[in-house]
Amino acid sequence: QKEVEQNSGPLSVPEGAIASLNCTYSDRGSQSFFWYRQYSGKSPELIMFIYSNGDKEDGRFTAQLNKASQYVSLLIRDSQPSDSATYLCAAHNAGNMLTFGGGTRLMVKP
């Protein structure tokens, strides 16, 4: 069974701090990995994807991938209250199919 696991949280960080969100996956055949942000009562929206080992930066967000350890992370620098949401990690398998983790709820306190 292909699984993606995340700590459900909540992860609480003060405004301006770095938030670190982690995810592990079981299927070594997974090719690409995605971070979606979901505000309460809203639909998921893609914020980053990564498919090569190492780091990928986009503004305040950095995604990290370690395929040997089957580990993906998302760092959010200078966290803002507007970053408070649930962050869903997803692994891409066959076709265009995504397997999602259960999400980590992030709370950024002013």
Next chain:
Amino acid sequence: DTAVSQTPKYLVTQMGNDKSIKCEQNLGHDTMYWYKQDSKKFLKIMFSYNNKELIINETVPNRFSPKSPDKAHLNLHINSLELGDSAVYFCASSQPPGTSAPYYNEQFFGPGTRLTVL
């Protein structure tokens, strides 16, 4: 200009009833999906259609039947609703998977339909 729309937004019904959820996308995508998100926030793929043809059908009771009249629409019909069907159902669309890394095209999600079965 809504890219992926779903109706209704909320659906409250009794056990045993039959209901439908409609989805439309105006992005020109070839592939559409239905996901179920339960109370624990797990988002799980149910069906995927490419150009009106079913390409993924995960382990879903046959009470759930998707219908795609054209590639811009993918409706979900549910027969004999059960308490466990209560969830938020999301429709999504994308282009088919690419042939080079990251082998994936972004899926755009609709606003969701919150189904409550009493």
